[in-house]
Ligand SMILES: Nc1ncnc2c1ncn2[C@@H]1O[C@H](COP(=O)(O)OP(=O)(O)O)[C@@H](O)[C@H]1O
């Protein structure tokens with residue numbers, strides 16, 4: 001309930017001001033809902049009491065303006081509880097009981113997309129966005145990612161980039177972030193459509209499906225590709241295509257289309273080139289070649305969660321806090337890996353991270369091994385060869401050293417592995433150094449021993 005209330009607060013503030021709550025504002029709301037005093041909130045968050053009080057006063061002012069009701073530290077909890085109850089699906093509260101102004105203009109709900117909450121007041125009424133989010137997953141807790149969220153919002157809303165890619169390793173949080181993004185910005189669009197390519201639909205199927213949603217039951221002689229272009233000009237649409245990597249081939253360089261799917265590439269490119277009012281957001285582990293070359297495609301790559309991942313470990317109730325950062329480092333802040341490993345630590349080491357780090361034979365626990373296996377199956381033989389060479393070394397390898405053992409296709413394979421988030425390079429003292437993902441290194445060693 002606390003998380004939901006925070007989300008509601010964040011979303012109403014964002015919808016009105018275009019800015020998310022910062023960490024201090026979140027701490028003030030959380031603390032206030034828990035009945036804490038400013039002095040306690042200040043101490044817990046390492047701020048001076050005065051600073052927290054000032055920030056609190058500003059926050060109550062913002063909320064009061066938005067909700068058109070006087071909000072203060074003393075009535076925040078009661079007000080939010082009213083909002084929460086009012087929106088609960090099984091609530092039988094009658095609207096007339098809460099006759100405040102804001103209930104006339106705002107409709108709160110507890111669907112998986114609480115951001116649908118803002119229904120515009122009469123004077124700023126817009127066309128209500130029509131959304132098809134059936135293929136999007138349920139919204140889950142999300143930690144961190146504020147900077148990434150803001151960068152994406154800016155690109156999509158301010159710069160109005162026609163094509164945006166969100167790239168990153170499996171489990172890093174692309175889908176989760178996109179769900180949050182959609183929730184935050186959907187009020188700015190006429191149509192929101194989420195499609196996944198995981199079932200390998202052809203381009204024709206995908207386009208027909210999107211056109212049917214936008215236009216039904218309109219009939220026309222024009223072909224669907226042209227019709228969709230027409231709609232993307234006429235309306236402001238946000239189309240999210242998830243799991244784009246599924247249409248790329250295994251065993252080839254990243255971004256090589258499976259046979260019969262090459263036309264997706266031309267479609268992506270075309271939408272990046274022709275003028276329209278809409279945005280196509282692609283989520284993928286591998287970057288499509290066409291988008292990599294387009295100047296007006298905004299491309300962002302997600303890396304690990306860093307210290308924010310501690311919240312996942314906390315949520316899972318692990319102990320041994322001093323070693324949490326070490327655990328996050330081993331799993332490179334990948335939230336999926338951390339969720340899997342947290343479950344294993346809970347089951348096998350009673351939740352004690354120290355014991356896991358000291359006594360576990362391997363960090364490549366089975367479920368993570370399976371995910372990596374699926375990911376590494378996608379590599380070309382030449383990329384596998386490079387991984388094996390790097391895994392054999394017990395130290396960080398430099399470019400000069402590597403050139404001696406692998407002369408063919410070295411640059412190409414390094415680039416590919418970087419694009420797959422499996423390899424990092426660092427420039428130091430005029431030399432380039434390679435850092436292979438430690439789990440990939442362990443994986444390569446296990447494979448070698450199995451042969
Ligand atoms: N920022 C985050 N905070 C907490 N959990 C997250 C975060 N990002 C992702 N997760 C969790 O990690 C798992 C994988 O996330 P997902 O978005 O499916 O990754 P991807 O789409 O990149 O493969 C999910 O269980 C999700 O709830």
Ligand SMILES: [Mg+2]
Nearest residue numbers: 174175242243
């Ligand atoms: Mg995903």
